[in-house]
Amino acid sequence: SISIPEGVTNIGVGAFAYCSGLTEVVIPNQVESVAGWTFSSCSGLTNVVLGTNVSTVGNRAFVGCNNLLTISVSPDSPYMSSHAGVLFDKDQKTLVAYPSGKYGDYIVPDGVTSSQAYSFVACPSLGTLSIPSTVTNVGDEAFYVASLRSLIVSNSALNIAQWGFGECWSLTTVDFVDSPSRIGDFAFYGCTSLIEADLGNSCLAIGNHAFDNCTALTNMVVSGSVTSIGAWAFNVCIGMTNVTISPGVSNIGSNAFSRCWSLTSITIPSSVTNLGSYAFDHCARLSGVTISNGITKIADGTFNYCGQLTSVTIPSSVTNVGDWAFFYCANLPTVVLPTNLTKLGYGAFYFCTGLTNIVIPGGVPVIRTFTFNNCYNLVSLSLGNGITNIEQGAFWDCYSLPAVFLPASISKLSPASFDNCSSLAQYVVDPANPNYSGMGGVVFSKDFKTLVCYPQGGSGSYTIPDGVTTLASMAFIRCAGLTNVVIPNSVTNIADGVFYQCNGLTNIVLPNGLLSIGDSAFHSCLGLTSIVIPSNVSFIGEYTFEECYNLQSVYFCGNSPGDGYVALFNGTSNLVVYYLPGTSGWTSNLAGAPTMLWLPTMIIPMEGSTRPNPFGFNINWASGQTIVVEASTNLLSPDWQPVQTNTLTTGYAYFSDLLWTNYPNRFYRIRSQ
Numbered sequence: 001s002i003s004i005p006e007g008v009t010n011i012g013v014g015a016f017a018y019c020s021g022l023t024e025v026v027i028p029n030q031v032e033s034v035a036g037w038t039f040s041s042c043s044g045l046t047n048v049v050l051g052t053n054v055s056t057v058g059n060r061a062f063v064g065c066n067n068l069l070t071i072s073v074s075p076d077s078p079y080m081s082s083h084a085g086v087l088f089d090k091d092q093k094t095l096v097a098y099p100s101g102k103y104g105d106y107i108v109p110d111g112v113t114s115s116q117a118y119s120f121v122a123c124p125s126l127g128t129l130s131i132p133s134t135v136t137n138v139g140d141e142a143f144y145v146a147s148l149r150s151l152i153v154s155n156s157a158l159n160i161a162q163w164g165f166g167e168c169w170s171l172t173t174v175d176f177v178d179s180p181s182r183i184g185d186f187a188f189y190g191c192t193s194l195i196e197a198d199l200g201n202s203c204l205a206i207g208n209h210a211f212d213n214c215t216a217l218t219n220m221v222v223s224g225s226v227t228s229i230g231a232w233a234f235n236v237c238i239g240m241t242n243v244t245i246s247p248g249v250s251n252i253g254s255n256a257f258s259r260c261w262s263l264t265s266i267t268i269p270s271s272v273t274n275l276g277s278y279a280f281d282h283c284a285r286l287s288g289v290t291i292s293n294g295i296t297k298i299a300d301g302t303f304n305y306c307g308q309l310t311s312v313t314i315p316s317s318v319t320n321v322g323d324w325a326f327f328y329c330a331n332l333p334t335v336v337l338p339t340n341l342t343k344l345g346y347g348a349f350y351f352c353t354g355l356t357n358i359v360i361p362g363g364v365p366v367i368r369t370f371t372f373n374n375c376y377n378l379v380s381l382s383l384g385n386g387i388t389n390i391e392q393g394a395f396w397d398c399y400s401l402p403a404v405f406l407p408a409s410i411s412k413l414s415p416a417s418f419d420n421c422s423s424l425a426q427y428v429v430d431p432a433n434p435n436y437s438g439m440g441g442v443v444f445s446k447d448f449k450t451l452v453c454y455p456q457g458g459s460g461s462y463t464i465p466d467g468v469t470t471l472a473s474m475a476f477i478r479c480a481g482l483t484n485v486v487i488p489n490s491v492t493n494i495a496d497g498v499f500y501q502c503n504g505l506t507n508i509v510l511p512n513g514l515l516s517i518g519d520s521a522f523h524s525c526l527g528l529t530s531i532v533i534p535s536n537v538s539f540i541g542e543y544t545f546e547e548c549y550n551l552q553s554v555y556f557c558g559n560s561p562g563d564g565y566v567a568l569f570n571g572t573s574n575l576v577v578y579y580l581p582g583t584s585g586w587t588s589n590l591a592g593a594p595t596m597l598w599l600p601t602m603i604i605p606m607e608g609s610t611r612p613n614p615f616g617f618n619i620n621w622a623s624g625q626t627i628v629v630e631a632s633t634n635l636l637s638p639d640w641q642p643v644q645t646n647t648l649t650t651g652y653a654y655f656s657d658l659l660w661t662n663y664p665n666r667f668y669r670i671r672s673q
Helices: none
Strands: 024-026 047-050 070-073 080-083 087-091 094-097 104-107 126-131 150-154 172-175 196-198 220-222 242-247 265-270 289-292 311-313 356-358 380-383 401-406 424-430 437-438 442-445 450-454 460-463 482-486 508-510 530-534 554-557 578-579 593-597 599-603 615-620 626-630 641-647 652-657 668-671
Touching: 070 087, 196 220, 242 265, 311 442, 380 401, 424 437, 424 442, 450 652
Parallel strands: 024 047, 047 070, 104 126, 126 150, 150 172, 172 196, 220 242, 265 289, 289 311, 356 380, 401 424, 460 482, 482 508, 530 554, 554 578, 578 593
Antiparallel strands: 070 080, 080 087, 087 094, 437 442, 442 450, 599 615, 615 652, 626 641, 626 668
């Protein structure tokens, strides 16, 4: 016991907290207030008597006093009263504090209108609680972490404040004889044993997180009186198999039913005008969704990770499908998009691997990045006239798609729009398109001056039409089946990343008219072993030959491209850079690769092979160079005489000697003119 000295009028916050040996407290009449947490965790305390002048008892004043059986008040107190050991205000309209040690069921007396915040907090022995029709308000955390097992509510005007019954882990049933007007935020959060909650027919709103983490809840009927289901209201109700949302509900908040793993179907009534983002996120067993006419937007992530979703009905009222709306709905085979749709968000159908066909209406001006990423069973795509822009990565990894028809409205297209579409064999361009033309399955600018996009399913050799001047950025990106590209002399510009990751490309001849090669133009061309850079090339971008692991020789016909490169040849290990005599700016290395003088070579028949008649050999050197072949009959006293002069128009020439049989010995050498 304790003795409080005369003159003390206020007992401060936590004054006697954790005094576990304290068994009884009598608070004298001069004390006017007892602050919050004053006797918290006084585990031995069994009885408290309040003096006549105590007018205020703070929140959680007796929390954790698990053996406290009675809180008594002097009958002469003008402020407080006690009934059956429970503390009330004087006229018993407000229940102030319930002693934590009281065991069993409790019926709140008729006439009580409110329960003070934290009034039953952490009561470990509470059984069934009956709240009469007179109670209109349950304060914040009034029953937080109480051992309450069942709840009976009899007032339709009741407002359950936030965390009112939060984390009442033993609570199994809630019976609303008359529905509460509002279930507050976190009202039943974490009531992990709650299996049934009948909201009745007059509840108006379900607050944010109201039943969040009620993992045992199996069934929920949201009546027509409810107008709003708050954000996260039923989040992680993993045992919930059935939800009925009655007409009348207008708002379903963000993440309202996220991670309801056992939910198999849902019908959203026409009264719903707002369907919040991620409302059914990670509903792993959700197989069927019906959205009634009235909703205009399917918000971001609404059905994110609904992996078993096989059927969804999108009404004609929907004009906007948000970002990631159907992300990873891997079993969704088909979706009918409404004809008046105006927006498809980023990643809207990302990883919908079961999707086989899609029709995108012309009212959607832009198909965003990742919209149909990894839809690798997509075999049919219809793009409506009105679509103007297909962003990079919009159809990434749709590797079953065989062909794409581009409508007349398309004005912006990137080769990366259909990146990693390895079965894509052709593009077909509407002849009425004012921006692009099609020929042989390839997309060109309208005037055929720029090659815009080559289908990634193309294979073998491809000859670029004469007259093309520019290969657009990434034009041949990841065309793994392409082995050879013939580039006409009209091409002056190879833009950034044109042949990026063309792993099968083994042979390419750059034209003499070429002026510039962009960044990463030949990045990761694993089949490339050598390449000749024409003399007119004045610009070579960074990373141009990065990760060309098998590249051994780069031959420059002109001057050095200069210093300052960091990763021009990054990832190559056996590369040698060759340059012609008479060119300038060369040092012992270029971007880390050693340099050597590029001299003409003679390729003569191998020993044991059939000797040509007349005798001859190939001469290899830079295109446009002039070679003089000289002959002599005696190496001890040589008299070299020119016998033939050749200009190597294609980088090589063949020399043959009709008179070689006239000499017992004849020796040959080559030199530049």
